[in-house]
Amino acid sequence: MTKSYIEIKKESLSDAKKNFKYDLIEEVECGRSCTPKYRKKLLFKVSFAAFQLILLFFFLIFICFPLTYKFCYSLQRAAVFLNFKNIPLNPDYHHPAKYGLEGTRNYYVTTDDDVKLGVWQLLPEQEVGNYENSSFDDEQFQNLLSDGKNVIIYNHGNGGCRLTDHRIQLYKVLRQQFHVIAYDYRNYGDSSDRELSEDNVVQDIMYMIKWVKSKAKGHVFVWGHSLGTSLSTQALARLQTSGTRVTGLILESPFNNMREEISEFPLTRWFKHLPWFAFTVVDPMQENNFLFKTDVHICHVDLPIIILHAEDDNVVPYRLGYKLYEAALKCKSEKDGSIQFKSFEENLHYGHKYIYKDERLPNIISNFVLEAIKETRKKSKN
Structure with a gap:
């Protein structure tokens, strides 16, 4: 079929x-x-x-990304300031007591160029009970800075904001001896969303130092951490030319300049061994004025300085902090103010941001404060 x-x-x-x-x-x-x-x-x-x-993968990560970095200003700025990183969920800036900071007031200070900066003012530990439940308004609370006690201004590093935990823990140590002013630069925390640059943030710091100096009757000290060490040093160098001075500068985990530090940044450390690293990463940042030349600015800061650095710091290597110290020794004379370097042993595991845990820290600070005040008084007599 x-x-x-x-x-x-x-x-x-x-x-x-x-x-x-x-x-x-x-x-x-x-x-x-x-x-x-x-x-x-x-x-x-x-x-x-x-x-x-x-x-x-190699082409995208080790060729495309460095080339993109070279020509992208916003990517370079993000790598430096990291203001998008380590932001706490649902931060409550208005109630510092939620973070264990009783006797602390949140308010806002507006700079000369109309930037609103979020500020925490922490009373000295021994004064907390006297004003904890006071009905003082912000201005009255700010006027407590004029009680004659010493004041310290904390300038943070990159990433996070003023309520990041390791910073809060340091405030608690500092308030044992000072009024503490902790604040966020522009584009950090709840401060104004304005363009970030090295110069702009230095302007914020200069304004805050002048603002505190206008209210405080006691000695004013500045504490900078990480990126904040370079910004603080530059701000003080500039202020000295106009006659605004503080009593002492404390630099925690500093670096000597951005050219050497950039290879240690989280976004760039993968590429530091590439032959084209300088061409695609280092040189463009210099061209775009991400300089942070702490080793230059420190030569123009005429006041006592102490550097604190942990030997196991893997963000800003210990050697860069020591290089800064050596640079200061070379360019500063004895009349320019003393320079000290305090290292913290590797086996303590303090890394980049946990020096506050050291039991010796309060004594280190108090000894430095006494020496700085003594130097300042001696200089004023001459």
Whole structure:
């Protein structure tokens, strides 16, 4: 009996499906049943595909990203300031007591260029009970800075804001001896969303120092951490030219300049061994004025300085802090103010931001304060 055209087509399709099924089974079971030649061919295909993926990854990460970094100002700025990183969920700037800071007031200070800066003012520990439940308004609370006690201004590093935990823990240590002023630069925390640059943040710091100096009757000290060390040093160097001075400067985990520090940044440390690292990362940042030349500015700061650095710091290497110290020794004379360097042993595991845990820190600070005040008085007599 002659088969119809439709029946023949159905049989052909059925045979094709069976063959396809058998081919799949053969490929799946290739490890047991296929020929060595076929296995070798399959292994070559898999290896070549893996090689292509690795090559693509290398091209994107080690060539495309550095080239993008070279020509992207906003990416360079993000790498320096990290103001998008370590932001706490649902931060409550208005109620510092929620973070264990009783006797602390939140308010806002507006700079000369109309930037609103979020500020926390912490009373000295011994004064907390006297004013904790006071009905003082912000201005009356600010006027407590004029009680004759020493004041310290804390200038934070990159990332986070004034309610980041390691900063809060340091405030608690500092308030044992000072009124503490902790605040956020522009574009950090709840401060005004304005353009970030080295010069702009230095302007914020200069304004806050002048603002505190206008209210405080006691000695004023400045504490800078990480990126804040370079910003603080530059701000004080500039202020001295106009006659505004503080009593002492404390630099925690500082670096000597951005050219050497940039290779340690989280966004760039992967690329520091590449032959084109300087061309794509270091040089463009210099061209865009991300300079942070602490080793230059420190030569123009005529006051006592102490540097604190942990030996196991993996963000700002200990050697860069010591390089800054050596630079200061070379360019500063004895009449320019003393310079001290205090290291914290590697086995203490303080890293980049946990020096506040050291039981010796309050004594280190109080000794420095006494020496700085003594130097200041001696200089004022001469």
